[in-house]
Amino acid sequence: RESLVGTLSLVPQVVDAVRAPVVAAGGVADGRGVAAALALGADGVQIGTAFLACDESGASAGHRRALASPRARTTVLTRVFSGRTARGLVNEFVEAMTPHEADVPEYPVQNWLTQPIRRAAAAAERDDHLSLWAGQSAALARPRPAAELVAALVEQTEQVILGLMKR
Template identity: 50%
Template structure:
């Protein structure tokens, strides 16, 4: 049976299908619960949540499902805050604020990892069964605390070396994120030249160099992608863009429509929105800010500076100034319930298997 492996036994789910923990309000409690109730693993994208917001979301998910779900956290990146750099970035961004009638100019004083620590505390207090990490590996004491509570922990890797580092740190499984994936790159070992290795090349190499389950991510949106990933040695898949357009997704309708009407040639990788490379639909903001690529403040500083622009643009249905994160497999995007999406994925996998054996 295609879904009988170590990963499903580890996660205690029926199918090795994971909904990516997309931050920014996309992973609503309804979405997380719908995926988990259908036999997959729903994930709360908690990257930008406060500890209180995370606690409330977890408790809401618990009222909607008794199945396992996970929380995805952003491993904190504490960077030096350069006020001159911020002033320059704000000058570049002023024209967007003016057009959207945003009167306040954002500022960043300092960056700490305190919220991250509080998020971990909430996860432990709420007995969340699974926690995944993006942007790096948390400190050893965090890993020990989670493992002491028997919480399954999953890391993210964009190279073989990053996968090995995750395994060495004590991760129970690894998401191998190919360059086709939407949203932020999970790279952390080489920040000067962010790796852009495709899923098909990355997954088998990671599988050959680690002994824990590998989860393929990037460009997977149907049964063919799942079977291909399993054939490469992965024990599961993680899908983000596929669930972005689900009925339960918290993504603004204007963003869903942009994705549904886009194709594989419409995405680019940019640092202009957040200071960290991320894949999304090319729009006017990216085009106009391209000249400053590599000069904007590092993540999470730039992310804080553009947050009011992104929020106001979403409120006004102005996709040209929104961060429309999505992967390269856009033509497969559909509007449907998340529950039905999981059912369809399972059916598609079994159809592919039947065709392979019939031939």
């Protein structure tokens, strides 16, 4: 049985348990999330999905389009692409395979089995059979240059912290 602890719950527990610097990761996509993680004691924050939507990302065009669509509002945990649990957007492949997820072989076998499907989908620019990895804050991701995202993260984080100090 898996226990999936959210970042906001996990960060203070880890901060209290270790002496090493703590980097918060998961569900952080804007300055509000950065400020929250820092307030909970994190020394830094790793942002993933927000960077997938950036112009410089190595994500396929289909993946970036999916992140910019209303589909980004909902993510699911799935093993159907790789055999390992990962969070992603729902598409035709996920919907078709989810009823059979208990029969999916473990990583790396499932990853190897689905690789030709994913390659063909990417070549055909069809996101309905791609692994569209995305975190819980995927709906906050915006297509833009990475430098703009970094600048926005810094500005938003500062605004949130200053706003809290004024309260």
